[in-house]
Amino acid sequence: MNITVFGGTGVTGLLLIKKALESGYTVTAYVRTPSKISIQHSKLKIVEGELTELDKLEEVINNADVVISTLGPTRETKDLALADGVKNITEAMKNKGVKRLIAITTTNFKDGNDKFQLGFSLGVSMVKLFFRHSYDNVVLIGKHISESNLDWTLVRIPTLSNKPASGKINAGYTGDGTIKVLWLTRADLADFLLQQMDDKKWLRKAPAISN
Numbered sequence: 001m002n003i004t005v006f007g008g009t010g011v012t013g014l015l016l017i018k019k020a021l022e023s024g025y026t027v028t029a030y031v032r033t034p035s036k037i038s039i040q041h042s043k044l045k046i047v048e049g050e051l052t053e054l055d056k057l058e059e060v061i062n063n064a065d066v067v068i069s070t071l072g073p074t075r076e077t078k079d080l081a082l083a084d085g086v087k088n089i090t091e092a093m094k095n096k097g098v099k100r101l102i103a104i105t106t107t108n109f110k111d112g113n114d115k116f117q118l119g120f121s122l123g124v125s126m127v128k129l130f131f132r133h134s135y136d137n138v139v140l141i142g143k144h145i146s147e148s149n150l151d152w153t154l155v156r157i158p159t160l161s162n163k164p165a166s167g168k169i170n171a172g173y174t175g176d177g178t179i180k181v182l183w184l185t186r187a188d189l190a191d192f193l194l195q196q197m198d199d200k201k202w203l204r205k206a207p208a209i210s211n
Contacts, residue, residue, distance in 0.1 A: 001197065004028045004060050006051075006089060007070035009036035012104070012160065016070060016190040017044065023194065030060045051085025057092035066197050067093060069103040072141070073134040083140035090148045099151040102196045104189070107156050107174055108135050109142030111206040115175025120208075123158075123182070146206065153196050154206035157189060158182040165191060171207040179210045 003020055007013040008029035017039060020027050026043045034046045049056040061067060069089065073082055086103070093101060107120045145152050158179075165187035172178025192209060196202060 001065045002026045002028070002063055003197075004030065004064040004067045005070070006030055006067070007072070008046075009033060010070055011162070012186045012189060013070040014039070015186050016068065016193060019187075019190045019194060025194075028060050028064070030057070051081070051088055054088055054092060057088055058096055061089075061092050061098050062096050064098050066100045066102065067098060068193055069101070070193075072104060072106070073137050080137055080140060083137045083144065086141045087144040090144055090150060093150055094148070100197070101145065101148075101150045101152045102155065102193055103141070103145055103152065104155050104157055104193070105142050105145075105206070106138055107158070107208055108138040109154065109156065109206065111156070111173055111208075113173040113176070114208075115173070117175040117179070120174045120179075120182070142206065146204075151203055153202045153204070155189070155193060155196070155202075156206055156208040158184050158208075158210050160184055160186050160189065162186060166211050167191075168211055169209055170211070171202070171209045174208055179208050181210050184210050 003025050005017055005027055008017050009031045017027055017029055021041045021043055028045045030047050030049055034048050037046055047060050142154055145154055159182055161183055163185045165185055169188050169192050170178050
């Protein structure tokens with residue numbers, strides 16, 4: 001199976017690539033700075049480019065069975081370039097007939113199944129107040145993906161840690177009693193993202209997950 005990865009130079013993205021290769025998948029990583037990926041593997045192809053380069057996006061997506069995005073704002077920005085880039089990815093997928101998209105976002109993007117949960121509500125309020133552009137990017141990323149005609153899954157994540165994988169992941173919606181802690185290991189996240197390639201339980205859904 002061929003996977004095209006966006007956001008592969010981040011901590012989670014690098015871990016995702018490593019686990020995908022260990023599982024025997026062929027990976028194409030589309031990145032701005034190739035030197036940030038030190039992994040060397042016969043089944044790994046690294047392509048340098050920007051999210052504004054539509055021809056390159058279509059090229060790396062063309063032969064993909066699945067597209068996985070770990071893109072997300074890591075600091076406050078002054079524009080919506082990241083959300084615009086994700087929209088370009090969805091357009092490139094549409095143009096090339098690639099349907100399966102698995103992407104991370106946060107609970108700043110609301111799902112219709114969500115109910116009130118204090119910890120998440122406070123977190124969203126803080127981000128919206130102090131990191132408004134990051135908040136807007138996350139909401140728009142969710143909107144662009146969920147309103148596309150792709151076979152998408154939006155994985156909404158809490159605070160991430162670098163601890164070893166626990167193998168225990170809860171997935172559901174805020175306020176439904178499923179999510180009891182507000183953290184998740186990156187290793188468990190990478191495993192969950194790869195599981196979604198075959199598991200259709202969360203197809204066209206936006207689960208919130210945690211340990």
